[in-house]
Amino acid sequence: MIIIRDSNREDAEGVARVDVSARATLRETYRPNQKALAHKKAMARQLHRLVAICGGTIAGTTQCYVDGNAMHLIGLGVHRDFRRQGVARALVAEVALRTRRLGLPVLITHTVAETGNVPVFEALGFQVQSRCLDEYSASVSGAPLTAVIMKLELRE
Ligand SMILES: CC(C)(COP(=O)(O)OP(=O)(O)OC[C@H]1O[C@@H](n2cnc3c(N)ncnc32)[C@H](O)[C@@H]1OP(=O)(O)O)[C@@H](O)C(=O)NCCC(=O)NCCS
Secondary structure, three states, X not given: OEEEEEOOHHHHHHHHHHHHHHHHHHOOOEEEOHHHHHHHHHHHHXXXXXXXXXXXXXXXXXXXXXXXXXXXXXXXXXXXXXXXXXXXXXXXXXXXHHHHHOOOOEEEEEEEHHHOHHHHHHHOOOEEEEEEEOOOEEEOOOOOOEEEEEEXXXXX
């Protein structure tokens, strides 16, 4: 069973474990550049974190924030030991539920195409809204990266 709840201070260690695991996977493809790190710092106060608990362990986490008439989902990550068990699906479902409750019509996320996550978000119900050259990431291979904005429409 996967329990999704708001994060609290006691979660710090478990969230850090998930972040290390998720980041290790992403670092196979890219690193955020200075512009991305500055943006993340500026956003920090607006972010709300959820955690996914499996068997008493923090297995996954994500953050979200409202901007205009959209909810944004960032930093979705699942610990390697808990992947392909529906943890990301459960986190996204909870954020989508909260988005609907706020009367907002859309949930938006950004991903880097070269990570292979576009099909993952499509499996979670998102559609590609736009693609452009990624100005926030530096690729490990040195090749240009593609930033993809994806949206999950929530209107009935
Ligand atoms: C991407 C990530 C969050 C997916 O988490 P997860 O809990 O394993 O995903 P779920 O089990 O909920 O899978 C949801 C769907 O995505 C697809 N999917 C997930 N991982 C996949 C993979 N490695 N290959 C292909 N499809 C995949 C599947 O269609 C899956 O549904 P199904 O299992 O019913 O077929 C996880 O792999 C992760 O943390 N990766 C590193 C960090 C990262 O990339 N975060 C996203 C930043 S944009």
